[in-house]
Amino acid sequence: xxxxxxxxxxxxxxxxxxxxxxxxxxxxxxxxxxxxxxxxxxxxxxxxxxxxxxxxxxxxxxxxxxxxxxxxxxxxxxxxxxxxxxxxxxxxxxxxxxxxxxxxxxxxxxxxxxxxxxxxxxxxxxxxxxxxxxxxxxxxxxxxxxxxxxxxxxxxxxxxxxxxxxxxxxxxxxxxxxxxxxxxxxxxxxxxxxxxxxxxxxxxx
Numbered sequence: 469x470x471x472x473x474x475x476x477x478x479x480x481x482x483x484x485x486x487x488x489x490x491x492x493x494x495x496x497x498x499x500x501x502x503x504x505x506x507x508x509x510x511x512x513x514x515x516x517x518x519x520x521x522x523x524x525x526x527x528x529x530x531x532x533x534x535x536x537x538x539x540x541x542x543x544x545x546x547x548x549x550x551x552x553x554x555x556x557x558x559x560x561x562x563x564x565x566x567x568x569x570x571x572x573x574x575x576x577x578x579x580x581x582x583x584x585x586x587x588x589x590x591x592x593x594x595x596x597x598x599x600x601x602x603x604x605x606x607x608x609x610x611x612x613x614x615x616x617x618x619x620x621x622x623x624x625x626x627x628x629x630x631x632x633x634x635x636x637x638x639x640x641x642x643x644x645x646x647x648x649x650x651x652x653x654x655x656x657x658x659x660x661x662x663x664x665x666x667x668x669x670x671x672x673x
Contacts, residue, residue, distance in 0.1 A: 511573035
């Protein structure tokens with residue numbers, strides 16, 4: 469997850485959250501009822517847009533949203549109405565109501581972008597939400613535990629699973645040749661062993 473803004477900006481972030489809350493009519497939401505669909509990566513352009521790194525396999529959903537809930541995991545959760553959306557490579561640029569300058573957008577760097585659980589996208593067969601995969605046990609075909617799925621790197625060709633093992637982080641292409649089963653009911657992912665026996669470099673973000 470993206471890091472938070474440095475502590476020296478904490479007071480400014482509080483002011484930004486407070487002002488936005490007033491604009492949103494003091495709408496309330498519990499963090500436990502939200503699904504994270506992105507992270508504010510940085511300001512975008514000169515009109516206060518923010519670039520949001522996607523944590524969703526359905527980027528088109530932003531076109532259908534009236535607004536999003538934005539929070540840093542520590543302070544008040546704030547609802548922002550979306551004025552417009554621009555689709556970028558593996559990201560979107562959002563213009564949020566009331567965020568009208570690069571300085572204002574900078575205050576949201578590192579914030580989580582979420583929607584209510586009730587607005588989660590409808591997935592097809594064999595599709596999964598990333599947040600449902602993180603933390604799953606990783607086992608081989610014999611059921612022997614190999615580690616834990618800690619990250620999912622989304623790519624244009626295929627996703628990559630990062631598995632924490634006793635020997636270190638291993639990367640596994642999320643394709644049927646290597647991932648033989650995803651069992652959410654039992655909280656596990658079944659992988660073929662040769663994949664995680666090879667030394668691989670972690671992608672640089």
